[in-house]
Amino acid sequence: MTDTNPDYGDPTTAPFWEAAARHELMVQRCDSCGHHQFYPRPFCLACGGDDLGWAEVSGKGAVYSLTVTRIPVGPGFEPPYPVALVELDEGPRMLTNIVNGEAAIGDRVRLAWKDRKGAPPLPVFEPDAG
Numbered sequence: 001m002t003d004t005n006p007d008y009g010d011p012t013t014a015p016f017w018e019a020a021a022r023h024e025l026m027v028q029r030c031d032s033c034g035h036h037q038f039y040p041r042p043f044c045l046a047c048g049g050d051d052l053g054w055a056e057v058s059g060k061g062a063v064y065s066l067t068v069t070r071i072p073v074g075p076g077f078e079p080p081y082p083v084a085l086v087e088l089d090e091g092p093r094m095l096t097n098i099v100n101g102e103a104a105i106g107d108r109v110r111l112a113w114k115d116r117k118g119a120p121p122l123p124v125f126e127p128d129a130g
């Protein structure tokens with residue numbers, strides 16, 4: 001962990017990025033009711049409690065929604081590319097990219113990682129035929 005990396009600056013999200021640096025996908029898990037949530041928040045969306053821990057998830061899920069970005073929005077993201085909302089098997093949905101093939105709404109996907117220079121890797125997803 002370094003305090004010069006802006007992705008680590010928020011204590012609520014720091015555990016997510018520290019795990020991502022190890023290629024581990026972690027989401028918050030409520031120690032009171034067991035609810036999983038993403039993105040990280042200071043309280044549980046299910047019970048309102050603040051007794052939140054972190055749990056590594058399977059990295060398996062299904063495409064909940066999908067679109068294609070056709071205009072450039074930032075460096076490292078050359079259009080066109082798919083932007084998907086992936087529903088993890090543990091419940092939370094993540095805004096992400098589909099890589100290494102194409103996927104449609106409802107298709108099974110699995111976790112991959114997009115490594116970046118000077119920033120933590122991003123969790124992305126690829127088609128999961130198995």
Ligand SMILES: [Zn+2]
Binds near residue numbers: 032035047048
């Ligand atoms: Zn809860």
